[in-house]
Amino acid sequence: MTSITFTINGAARTVQAPPMKRLLDVLREDLRLTGTKEGCGEGECGACAVILNGDLVNSCLIPVLQADGVEITTIEGLAHDERLHPIQQCFLENGGAQCGICTPGMILATHHLLSKHPHPSLVQIQEGLSGNLCRCTGYMRIFSAVQAAANAGADR
Ligand code: FES
Ligand code: FES
Numbered sequence: 001m002t003s004i005t006f007t008i009n010g011a012a013r014t015v016q017a018p019p020m021k022r023l024l025d026v027l028r029e030d031l032r033l034t035g036t037k038e039g040c041g042e043g044e045c046g047a048c049a050v051i052l053n054g055d056l057v058n059s060c061l062i063p064v065l066q067a068d069g070v071e072i073t074t075i076e077g078l079a080h081d082e083r084l085h086p087i088q089q090c091f092l093e094n095g096g097a098q099c100g101i102c103t104p105g106m107i108l109a110t111h112h113l114l115s116k117h118p119h120p121s122l123v124q125i126q127e128g129l130s131g132n133l134c135r136c137t138g139y140m141r142i143f144s145a146v147q148a149a150a151n152a153g154a155d156r
Helices: 023-030 086-093 103-116 122-128 140-151
Strands: 002-008 011-017 049-052 055-058 071-073
Touching (some): 055 103, 086 140, 103 122, 122 140
Parallel strands (some): 002 071
Antiparallel strands (some): 002 011, 049 055, 049 071
16 A cells, blocks of 8 residues: 545545556545546546646546646536536536536546637547547537537636
């Protein structure tokens, strides 16, 4: 076991875990942050995406040891005072979520995209979400949700 400290959704947390345990499993099992989903477990689908020191990363590929001293945002970090983040609201209103497995990763990818491109083109949206797979929506509703979020100024 190794002691690992990081800041998650604005709060400092320390966990005791085997150093090679996946960050995904530490989030879900140790911290009970089950909004982060597992799809492929192989870095291909983006369901497990989190923002780590400002980068969008797949937490199924990261040994928790690498998270020592970092800042992490998970889907639980977006809503405030029981109010959905504007990106979450736009996904809801535009039918951007069906089964929901891909949704937390899609929303964090959108958050990351809008922080870099507050008014993205369709191509930038497609590129920004290219690491996130959805088997339900056909993507057009997701792209509409991202566009709506951009129009609503949801880049924070
Ligand atoms: S579960 Fe991590 S990329 Fe698919
Ligand atoms: S909503 Fe089901 S995988 Fe995207």
